Amino acid sequence: MRIAVLGGGHGALATAADVAGRGFQVRLVLRNQARFEALFRTRHIRITGALEAEAELAEVTTDHAAAARGADLVLVPLPAYAQEAVATAIKEAVTPGQVICLMPGTFGAYVAGRLLPGTIVAETATLPYGARQSGEDSVATALHATHLPTGVYPARETERALELIKLVYPQAEPVEDVLSAALLNSNGSLHAPLVILNAGPIDRGPYDIHVEGTTAAVKRVIESTDAERIALRERLGYGPPHWPLMDYYSDADWFYGPGAFTGVQRRSVWREHLPFEHRYITEDVAIGLALWASLGRSVGMPTPMADAFLALASAINQVDYSRTGRTLESLGLAGLDASDLRARLL
Numbered sequence: 217m218r219i220a221v222l223g224g225g226h227g228a229l230a231t232a233a234d235v236a237g238r239g240f241q242v243r244l245v246l247r248n249q250a251r252f253e254a255l256f257r258t259r260h261i262r263i264t265g266a267l268e269a270e271a272e273l274a275e276v277t278t279d280h281a282a283a284a285r286g287a288d289l290v291l292v293p294l295p296a297y298a299q300e301a302v303a304t305a306i307k308e309a310v311t312p313g314q315v316i317c318l319m320p321g322t323f324g325a326y327v328a329g330r331l332l333p334g335t336i337v338a339e340t341a342t343l344p345y346g347a348r349q350s351g352e353d354s355v356a357t358a359l360h361a362t363h364l365p366t367g368v369y370p371a372r373e374t375e376r377a378l379e380l381i382k383l384v385y386p387q388a389e390p391v392e393d394v395l396s397a398a399l400l401n402s403n404g405s406l407h408a409p410l411v412i413l414n415a416g417p418i419d420r421g422p423y424d425i426h427v428e429g430t431t432a433a434v435k436r437v438i439e440s441t442d443a444e445r446i447a448l449r450e451r452l453g454y455g456p457p458h459w460p461l462m463d464y465y466s467d468a469d470w471f472y473g474p475g476a477f478t479g480v481q482r483r484s485v486w487r488e489h490l491p492f493e494h495r496y497i498t499e500d501v502a503i504g505l506a507l508w509a510s511l512g513r514s515v516g517m518p519t520p521m522a523d524a525f526l527a528l529a530s531a532i533n534q535v536d537y538s539r540t541g542r543t544l545e546s547l548g549l550a551g552l553d554a555s556d557l558r559a560r561l562l
Contacts, residue, residue: 237269506541
C-alpha cells in the first residue's frame, strides 16, 4: 500500500516513521530540505518515546504532486492554514475517488474537497501523535492516539473512506461528517488558554505550557472554553461522545487513551521557545476558534470564551482573526441554519 505523507515538520516526521515502521511504502514530502538534510540524504527515519521504530522511506521529496500521484492514501499532517495551498499543489496529480486525510482538519476537508472535486477528503479530530522533531532524521513522541474520530466529505463516502483509512489507522472511528470532526478538535480550547494565559513566561524564553503552564486556574478556563465547543456540537445536533478535555486532564480514556495527561507530565517534548505566531494561535485560534465563533453567530449561541481569546490573540499579533480567520462567512456558508449547513456536507 502506497502512502503519501504531505507535511512540513513534527507531525509529518511522526506519521512517516510510524507508518513506514509498520511496513507501508511511504513517500514523504517536506518543504524545508535544509532542515532535514540527513533524512533527504539517507531516507532513514527514527521515532522515539511513546512509539519506538526505525524505518526506510521509499522517497523523501519537496514535490507534493509527485508524492500524491498514484498514492493509495494521501495523509496530510499539516497546519490548517496550509491546507488550501497543499490542495492547490496536488490538484493536477490526484484523481477522482482518491482518498485524502487531513490530520487534523479543523473543517479543512470541506475547503480541500471544494478545491479537489471528485476526491474524497477525510479529517481526523486530532493529530495521531504528540510529537516534536529531535534531529534531522528523528522525532520524539509523548502521545499516540488510540481513538481517531474521523469525518468524511462528502459524508456519503464515509464507509468507503474509513475502510481504507483503518488499514493504516485501525483506531479511526467514523463520525457524522467533517463539521462533527472539526468540533471534536479541542485544540482551540486547549492551546488558546495555555498560550495566552501564560503569555508572560512564554515571552521570556523556553517554557513548557503543558507542564509548567497547566495550573488549576488555567484548567478551569480550559474547561469553560471546551464547554462552548460541546454546546455548539449539541446545538448542531451532533451526538456523543463529545470527548471533553477534562477527560484528558482526569486521565480518563480520551483520544490518546487513559493516563495521557500523567504521561505528558513524565515525557513532555514541549519545553520550547513559542513565538505568538505559532500554530497554537495561527491555527487553533485564527482557524479553530474563529470557526466556533461564526457557528455560534449562525445558530444564535453566544461564545464569550472563544470571542475573548480571538480578541486577545488579535491584540497580541495585531491581526483581526475574527475577520481573517476561517469562518462560515469566508466559506460562503453564512446564514444557514443547522440542518441546511449539515445538508451541504452530505
